[in-house]
Amino acid sequence: MNVLEVRKQFPILDQEVNGHPLVYLDSAATSQKPVQVIETLEQYYREYNSNVHRGVHTLGTKATDRYEGAREKVRKFINAASTEEIIFTRGTTTSINTIAASFGRANISEGDEIIITHMEHHSNIIPWQQLAKEKGATLKYMPLQENGTISLEDARNTITDKTKIVSIMHVSNVLGTINPIKELATLAHEKGAVMVVDGAQSVPHMKVDVRDLNCDFYAFSAHKMCGPTGVGVLYGKKEHLEKMEPVEFGGEMIDFVGLYESTWKELPWKFEAGTPIIAGAIGLGAAIDFLEEIGPDQILEHEHRLAAYALEKMSKIEGLTIYGPEEAEKRAGVITFNLDDVHPHDVATVLDAEGIAVRAGHHCAQPLMKWLNVSATARASFYLYNTEQDIDRLADSLVKTKEYFTNVF
Structure with missing residues (x-):
């Protein structure tokens, strides 16, 4: 599966948000639509x-x-x-x-x-x-x-x-x-x-x-x-x-x-x-x-690869907690996390300023939030059009977010 060729089919991805190339990591909420659709x-x-x-x-x-x-x-x-x-x-x-x-x-x-x-x-x-x-x-x-x-x-x-x-x-x-x-x-x-x-x-x-x-x-x-x-x-x-x-x-x-x-x-x-x-x-x-045309098996393989890469990159960020299975093959392309004492909505707002779209809140899963003993989380969700570079941007911006709130407060 050639991800760069796949991305060309999604016109919405070819834009800047807040002065940065868009990184869309909210496909669990809704996916983007290809030209054919x-x-x-x-x-x-x-x-x-x-x-x-x-x-x-x-x-x-x-x-x-x-x-x-x-x-x-x-x-x-x-x-x-x-x-x-x-x-x-x-x-x-x-x-x-x-x-x-x-x-x-x-x-x-x-x-x-x-x-x-x-x-x-x-x-x-x-x-x-x-x-x-x-x-x-x-x-x-x-x-x-x-x-x-x-x-x-x-x-x-x-x-x-x-x-x-x-x-x-x-x-x-x-x-x-x-x-x-x-x-x-x-x-x-x-x-x-x-x-x-x-x-x-x-x-x-x-x-x-x-x-x-x-x-x-x-x-x-x-x-x-x-x-x-x-x-x-x-x-x-x-x-x-x-x-x-x-x-x-x-x-x-x-x-x-x-x-x-x-x-x-x-x-x-x-x-x-x-x-x-x-x-x-x-x-x-x-x-x-x-x-x-792309193939469901190829999509799942791609997401497992992205999840493994994201788990490796994000687990190195001090103070970041990731929820769910540690093994990438046991999960789909969803990484839900919290960053120290920074509220997930604040995390999402700072990421948005960097052109990165993630979800923050209870994700229509309040009983699960209670089970996790949190009020809310941030969530990055991947799909067939995401790349390792998207995850690099996410990880780098999370480090900036952590530094920003540490210095401000």
């Missing part, structure tokens, strides 16, 4: 902007073909068995809420267990909190090891005959931890539970095969994988989706509407009420084409 969106609006599934005119037919073509691209990208298992949503959050509101309400009863971890994003915590309260179920937290990883022994001890849902992120957006989803799914299934996976931080960075993982549901967002904002995917095994009721009602998802009763379309359309996110789905298809 930008041009695909422009082409839709310029040439064949039309609603899908309804009209028989030329523009409508072309839009429908591209929209459903994107669904097939998603199916192949994650190796789902059928396009009936691919539902377009607004993103990971909507996908997980749909699972909780539909599958959860139908299958969770008083005394049942729902298992998550302390490392989860808020969107994989709150829907289960609400479901547990509504149904009188128990929300359990699987223990984490000191380095922010999951022990299969702990998982085995946590999942019981009362467990009905295990919902865990594939990759932590804070720790970078790559979780053993395939093994966790096996343990869940042995107890008759279903496996839900938050794939927001995994699908953009590695090869995901939902049939090999044998998960029951898998959710992810386009905007973290070079695609547009406002569109995502809910994968579900057909056997579950067929039994689930829609959570939104209106046009597009109906088969027949009478005065007092209505029936639903078949999968996947019964879960896509109203005019769907047409441009977004087509843009996601273009992003998948781009990522496939």
